[in-house]
Amino acid sequence: MLLALQVLCSLIGWLALYLLLSLGRRGPEWTCRLVTLSHGVFIVLLTAYVAFVDGPWPFTHAGTDNTALQTVALAICLGYFLFDMGWCLRYGSEGPVMLAHHVASIAGILLALALGKSGCETCAVIFGSELTNPLLQGRWFLRQLGRYDSALGDAVDVLFIVLFATVRVGLGSVLFYQEMVSPRPALVTKAGGAVMYVLAWVFMVDIARFAVKKSRAKYKRWAENRRSDRDKMGGCSEKIGEK
Numbered sequence: 721m722l723l724a725l726q727v728l729c730s731l732i733g734w735l736a737l738y739l740l741l742s743l744g745r746r747g748p749e750w751t752c753r754l755v756t757l758s759h760g761v762f763i764v765l766l767t768a769y770v771a772f773v774d775g776p777w778p779f780t781h782a783g784t785d786n787t788a789l790q791t792v793a794l795a796i797c798l799g800y801f802l803f804d805m806g807w808c809l810r811y812g813s814e815g816p817v818m819l820a821h822h823v824a825s826i827a828g829i830l831l832a833l834a835l836g837k838s839g840c841e842t843c844a845v846i847f848g849s850e851l852t853n854p855l856l857q858g859r860w861f862l863r864q865l866g867r868y869d870s871a872l873g874d875a876v877d878v879l880f881i882v883l884f885a886t887v888r889v890g891l892g893s894v895l896f897y898q899e900m901v902s903p904r905p906a907l908v909t910k911a912g913g914a915v916m917y918v919l920a921w922v923f924m925v926d927i928a929r930f931a932v933k934k935s936r937a938k939y940k941r942w943a944e945n946r947r948s949d950r951d952k953m954g955g956c957s958e959k960i961g962e963k
Contacts, residue, residue, distance in 0.1 A: 730799020760853035778844035783904025790839030
């Protein structure tokens with residue numbers, strides 16, 4: 721009963737924040753992304769403390785009983801995902817892959833809360849999944865403000881790609897392996913971890929394609945600018961020679 725109340729309070733809290741921010745009249749997506757950004761920053765800090773400071777260590781204690789702080793962090797995150805899932809379904813803003821990620825996240829958190837176990841690795845997965853989220857939202861806001869095609873936009877993209885590859889895929893692979901070889905986690909928990917791991921690689925492939933596409937576009941623009949500069953210099957030399 722207490723757990724359900726915690727999740728309900730979290731859901732109401734995120735919804736209240738959305739309604740409060742909507743007074744700015746920027747549009748539903750702008751408001752929702754502000755809520756997403758707020759959740760991303762807050763939950764990354766909270767799960768970082770829960771998983772790597774308060775403990776136990778997720779790489780060695782997968783499948784252990786949930787602590788009180790882990791339960792609170794999971795309840796807060798579950799309330800947010802329920803809010804965001806409802807918003808996505810209401811406005812049809814996300815594709816099937818992202819909706820699948822939302823469903824898997826909700827199911828994974830519910831499973832950890834229902835079993836009362838695997839809270840430490842679930843919090844670690846949330847940390848890795850949400851670490852790049854503020855950068856993703858920042859990228860969207862830069863686009864809306866017309867400032868994405870700048871050094872700041874490039875820095876956000878590079879940092880996003882590096883963090884996703886090193887943390888979500890790199891460290892995520894280590895955590896996934898430890899989850900699979902540990903005898904403590906339930907079989908259904910391991911299956912859920914496998915789903916999240918596969919989704920991470922699906923996102924990684926899309927991100928790699930984006931990185932290649934953007935790099936080619938940047939190189940093409942640089943080559944065109946360099947060719948244009950050479951043409952201008954050549955024109956200036958010819959005029960000087962005529963004089």
